[in-house]
Amino acid sequence: DAKTTQPPSMDCAEGRAANLPCNHSTISGNEYVYWYRQIHSQGPQYIIHGLKNNETNEMASLIITEDRKSSTLILPHATLRDTAVYYCIVNGNTGTASKLTFGTGTRLQVTL
């Protein structure tokens, strides 16, 4: 699976958009980009995933560059409850469950 690079930490003011970048320059054609987050003391939570096209759900938007070498997770209106560690994971899924390898992620601190 392709490796990912994320900044170790970021700050965001409450109510503003949080844009979390992820580099995955060695991604291959069949690999998906997944985002999870982990709020302190809880299990990781799935946010969103995508292959090529931009994706949006009730939690966030995922923007993948045309060359697929990087992506950005956007939380449109961050709240204090969005303070968490955010993990970007790239995984080649062949239709059967395959393991997700978590890196160190980005620690997002949302402040008043």
Next chain:
Amino acid sequence: DAGVIQSPRHEVTEMGQEVTLRCKPISGHNSLFWYRQTMMRGLELLIYFNNNVPIDDSGMPEDRFSAKMPNASFSTLKIQPSEPRDSAVYFCASSLEDTRLNGYTFGSGTRLTVV
């Protein structure tokens, strides 16, 4: 659905004792994963099952660790004998087989302390 259910939430045991962690996946999910999280090593995948069959146990640290999935609704992770370095939070997660459709759902974890 109640989500992925893990028990116990906290476990404190003495070195050398056997520890059994339990997990009930989401009904209908046919893949199950056991992860361990420590400050030093982060989240590590220990083992995962597909349709109750172990697929990859390369993350199991040593023979003291074993995992079973006797049926689609239950899995255990056993440590025998336990050591202080096994202290960690252990997470169980489940998913549909095709994770292109959705992601993993994690349980709340079991915090294990071996003294």
